[in-house]
Amino acid sequence: MVKQKTNQPTSNTLTLKSRWLTIIVTLLILTFFAYLFAGITSLFSYSDEIVFGNVALIKINGIITTQEDEFSLDDQATSDEIIKLIKKAEDNPEVKAILFEINSPGGSAVASKEIADEITRVSQNANKTTIAVIREIGTSGAYWIASSTDLIIASPLSITGSIGVISSYLEFNKLFDKYGINYRRLVAGKYKDIGSPFRNLTEDEQKILQAQLDSVHDYFIKEIAKNRNMSVDDVKKVADGLFYLGEEAQKLGLVDILGDKETAKELLKESLNLEDIQIVEYKKPKGFIDALFESFSRQSFSVGEGIGSSLVNTENKKSLIST
């Protein structure tokens, strides 16, 4: 076969053009789908507990409860969620220590005990150092939780202690009398409606409730004594329900060191012989709607950031927005 060469465009050069056009179109389509699929994947993998670091940070903010009250606007620390986070940190071999940042006035005795027990278990079985850093407040049940860690750090101005038990409620019987409303008591069992807000407590009932509170208080004191390696008598001296500022609490043996999160980092660096401390927060994973909303928010932020930077960085370096 004789090879012929001409200067005119041949079918080969046209094929070459259409070939590269096909390649470019295919790559553009693939790029579009790559971004689309990557977006879908990130929505499903969007979870804040995916973290990388050697110290897990778990925040205990607000009232400590066993179950979340979905209608409450206040911060809540539910024992179920906190325990899940502790277990996650325990399962991660990269995590050498767990830092509990406490900012809570306490809450349910049962929930506090559940969290405290889990921390004790992790400290003993999983060989992970646990530290509590009390921020503004760490009283009552929150202090119970803090006491179960290996070390308590608090600011000199932190409010802590308040080792006591409370069970109070409003009585409406006088208000009912005012409006002519009667409480018709129908019970099977003498104490079935003990603590009902619609009538006064009898002396007998008050004694029973007080005895129960005292039992819980005794249990609380014993747990603090055990956790803090103190005698029960020493704890009893400070377990009158009074709160203490950090400095005073340290003198009373309720707090180990005065400081903050940075103090905890330095201590961990030394005790665990780590070159670098990377604290990463473990928190409740977001739901699909939350993740979607946050994804849109991030995109909106990027768009806004782009517009903002175009306004600030004009060609002649004249800024439309100045500080």
Add this chain to the structure above:
Amino acid sequence: MNKYIDALITPQMTKTFLLPATIWKRAGAFIIDIALLDIIVFSPFKANLTSLIAGADTYQKAFQILASSQETLSAVMMASFFMAILAIAYFTLLEWKLGQTVGKIMFNLFLVQIPAKPDEKPSKPGFFQVLISNLSLVPFFPFIFLWPVELISILFTNHRFMERVARIQLVETKIVDYYQSDA
């Protein structure tokens, strides 16, 4: 007769031969294609997954952490699935439409359909033929078992196993110049 003198008096002839692509050219073309896919297809996944991991500065770290968590393993599987689908789409669409990918163009390689009869000319492969040949890119069971098979097949026969199944072959052209003498 001196061949240069012969060339002056006889027209130059060329013959194009189709030979199975050499393993080095195959490898070179594949590396270029993967590099291109890495930039165009894989980079959005890498960027997205890396941005999710606090403290993970590289995609490898992020991937490792994501894969180690039961909750996020499904996301890793999903990302791997999508990336494989897009990689297969890249190879299949271009090989179907052009018989070549970008890497293969660089090394002048192209896919042909193996003729049923020896005297037939090789033609461009069909869509399903290239799709079948690219199934070995799927990183999931049972297709991962094809990887060692493909490697052994290329090393010993210079022909991928799945290409053989799909009755196609990656070839390169060899143009031979020759001079026809009347003598």
